[in-house]
Amino acid sequence: MSDSVPPAEHRTVLLRGGDIHSPADPFATAMVVERGHVAWVGSEGAADAFAAGVDEVIDLEGALVAPAFVDAHxxxxxxxxxxxxxxxxxxxxxxxxxxxxxxxxxxxxxxxxxxxxxxxxxxxxxxxxxxxxxxxxxxxxxxxxxxxxxxxxxxxxxxxxxxxxxxxxxxxxxxxxxxxxxxxxxxxxxxxxAVSPGQRSEAQSAALRRAASLGIGTVHECGGPDISSEDDFTGLLETAAQEHGPRVVGYWADTDVERARALGASGAAGDLFADGSLGSHTACLHEPYADAGHAGVAYLDAAAVAAHVTACTEAGIQAGFHAIGDHALANVVEGMRAAASALGLDRIRAGRHRIEHAEMPTPETVAAFAEFGLTASVQPAFDAAWGGDTGMYASRLGVERARTLNPYASLLRAGVPLAFGSDSPVTPLDPWGAVCAAAFHRTPEHRISVRAAFAAHTRGGWRASGRDDAGTLVPGAPADYAVWRTGDLVVQAPDDRVARWSTDPRSGTPGLPDLSPGAALPTCLRTVVFGQTVYVRPNE
Missing domain, CATH: 3.10.310.70 (Diaminopimelate Epimerase; Chain A, domain 1)
Incomplete structure (x- = not known):
């Protein structure tokens, strides 16, 4: 993924009079952007020294500036x-x-x-x-x-x-x-x-515009021969390169590694199906569905997984799989272990391979994800839509098995990197909604802090695509950010997953909007990608 954007003049901009969510200065109220990168963050008083030398000054009027979201699927x-x-x-x-x-x-x-x-x-x-x-x-x-x-x-x-x-x-x-x-x-x-090129281009632009309006600065497109078409995939990458909008990181779900590379994909990954879905009874399970007389279907076995991971690792490209059911995830782990045996664990970990969805991991699966350095690219909105004791998951699996799904807290405790996405249109583009869904998971023991959820939906998405230098507003980072109208900012207590909140400024932790049940979600006022504005809320 590069920092290139459509040709345009980079302006030096000073944002001041708000709250800057930055680990470089937890109390920052101003930020300077220069040549597409964050140049400085600091206090309102210190901002006066920059005011005369910038092309534009933006009065935030108390708004929050935070890293732009990354939708990882x-x-x-x-x-x-x-x-x-x-x-x-x-x-x-x-x-x-x-x-x-x-x-x-x-x-x-x-x-x-x-x-x-x-x-x-x-x-x-x-x-x-x-x-x-x-x-x-x-x-x-x-x-x-x-x-x-x-x-x-x-x-x-x-x-x-x-x-x-x-x-x-x-x-x-x-x-x-x-x-x-x-x-x-x-x-x-x-x-x-049968979709015309014009109809396809219109749809892609509509999707990117919606993403930008929600503070999403980057999307990971998950294409593949079983999902769309090569023209669809390359057309989207071309549209993103020509229009001012969110970045697009492309993943092509194909075992032909060189074909994925030729199409401009960042990985032969994404929706490379190891199994299907729970709703359609095609996720591959160890035990039969509670409401069907079978256990789903495996599209890839461990040998196929091992062959693909080996090929991708040797080619220096990310591998990845769609895997939802516990049996499918076991097949992926077994294949990863075989590839690590052939190539060495360090090479597999360095590949930064990723698994999409990962809804039914066992404790052994979670440990293996950590061992092999796998990123779990997950969708918290799935739990919000289908979780709980009376939801679709419970109908398909029974209540006890359904309660094991999407164990974000266990994954984080094991050291597994999380990247959040929507799988849109499966669930809508809605990043703050995803953060809420993870923090207020229907199964309490799987909940994570708002801070951790926000990180998974910002920095986590960059890391999932191999970038460790972005996703936070610190000097030198790409200037991908969104400006939000919010209520009061709160700092979640470090030892609490959900409910208790602290506004003590001595915590030294940047605040985030109050996302507790009943609170209004933030409103996106502006989205900026590599220093270039890609969305401004009308009448703002």
């Missing part, structure tokens, strides 16, 4: 299509979803494929997704691709199925049920191939 095109198109997230019934599908089809040009996202039949009283014949009627027989909330299964129309020869004979096709496995991957590829 995003699908930009799918996010943009959900933002600009058919989004069934939050629908309360099959009938409501059907009405939205009908209205969307009627409002779209007849020559455009229909793509939608977000249905979750477990939340509907009907407890089932729409059937194909119902979709055919709702769309007037047009091609429609409609993903479940977890994006690991989909319902489609007959017209789209007919575009994929042989799909009815593929694993994952069961007439009358959502598509999974190879059938889903084949239909998804056909659906996205």
């Amino acid at each position: 995003v699908h930009a095109t799918a996010t943009g299509l959900a933002l600009t198109g058919l989004d069934l997230t939050g629908t309360a019934s099959l009938a409501e979803a059907a009405a939205r599908i009908r209205d969307h089809a009627a409002a779209r040009p007849a020559d455009r494929i229909l793509i939608g996202h977000g249905w979750d039949a477990s939340r509907w009283p009907e407890q089932r997704p729409p059937r194909r014949d119902e979709l055919d009627e709702l769309t007037g027989g047009r091609p429609l691709y409609l993903t479940r909330a977890d994006v690991h299964s989909a319902v489609v129309t007959t017209a789209l199925l007919d575009l994929v020869p042989g799909v009815r004979d593929m694993p994952g096709f069961r007439d009358g049920e959502p598509l999974t496995k190879a059938a889903h991957h084949a239909v998804r590829a056909a659906a996205y191939a």
